[in-house]
Amino acid sequence: MLGINHVAPAKPIAIPYQQLIDAAEPSHRTYVAERFADAIVRNGVVYGEVQWWLPRSSSPRSGAIGSTSTRARTSGTSTSRSAGRFPPEYRALCEQLSALIVFDVLIDNADRWSGANTMMSPDASTLFFMDNTLSFSIHRFGHEIPNTALRRIEVFPRGLIARLRDLTYEAIRARARHGR
Ligand SMILES: Nc1ncnc2c1ncn2[C@@H]1O[C@H](COP(=O)(O)OP(=O)(O)OP(=O)(O)O)[C@@H](O)[C@H]1O
Ligand SMILES: [Mg+2]
Numbered sequence: 001m002l003g004i005n006h007v008a009p010a011k012p013i014a015i016p017y018q019q020l021i022d023a024a025e026p027s028h029r030t031y032v033a034e035r036f037a038d039a040i041v042r043n044g045v046v047y048g049e050v051q052w053w054l055p056r057s058s059s060p061r062s063g064a065i066g067s068t069s070t071r072a073r074t075s076g077t078s079t080s081r082s083a084g085r086f087p088p089e090y091r092a093l094c095e096q097l098s099a100l101i102v103f104d105v106l107i108d109n110a111d112r113w114s115g116a117n118t119m120m121s122p123d124a125s126t127l128f129f130m131d132n133t134l135s136f137s138i139h140r141f142g143h144e145i146p147n148t149a150l151r152r153i154e155v156f157p158r159g160l161i162a163r164l165r166d167l168t169y170e171a172i173r174a175r176a177r178h179g180r
Contacts (some may be wrong), residue, residue: 001163002106002164002167004160007132008052008126010052011049012047013048013049015046016045017036018044020032021033026169054130092125093157098155101149102157102160104146104149105142105150107136108139109135110137110144111144113145117128117129117131145160
């Protein structure tokens with residue numbers, strides 16, 4: 001609804017447990033069975049989520065951005081404070097980092113900067129926002145981690161902020177009720 005489009009499409013799925021195990025490489029069946037041991041299995045059916053597989057890059061330059069990449073993080077946030085004067089080569093990345101920080105405040109995600117929860121597309125054009133599961137905490141004003149990131153930046157994607165301002169509780173409720 002906000003036009004962010006940086007999260008891999010995902011959907012709920014139910015698969016017979018045995019079918020999952022049979023589909024694994026024979027050499028990995030024991031491991032796969034162990035991995036699914038704590039999955040939600042009811043009447044022999046596993047309930048979970050499937051997700052579009054993000055394209056992998058072999059280049060370390062276009063990998064994850066997190067605590068392991070302090071330079072990328074620092075240049076992203078400090079450039080986002082420089083009153084919109086982005087060096088052209090950083091502009092697209094800063095815009096996406098800024099959208100990511102707004103997104104994390106909205107979903108109250110405390111688990112972004114571990115180093116493995118963002119991934120750059122192989123052509124270095126698109127930053128994927130991964131693993132958004134540690135979100136929607138019980139903190140009344142959100143978790144400190146996303147809020148601190150937000151305080152560090154001063155420049156935001158104009159379209160995203162406009163859509164956010166127009167978003168109403170009613171619109172969210174209608175979408176949640178009826179889907180797309
Ligand atoms: N859709 C995807 N496409 C490609 N790689 C993915 C995708 N989802 C997850 N991965 C890879 O798997 C790793 C772990 O997935 P994710 O971050 O979603 O779960 P996690 O809860 O952090 O995992 P763990 O249980 O290992 O802590 C990611 O850091 C990434 O390398
Ligand atoms: Mg993760």
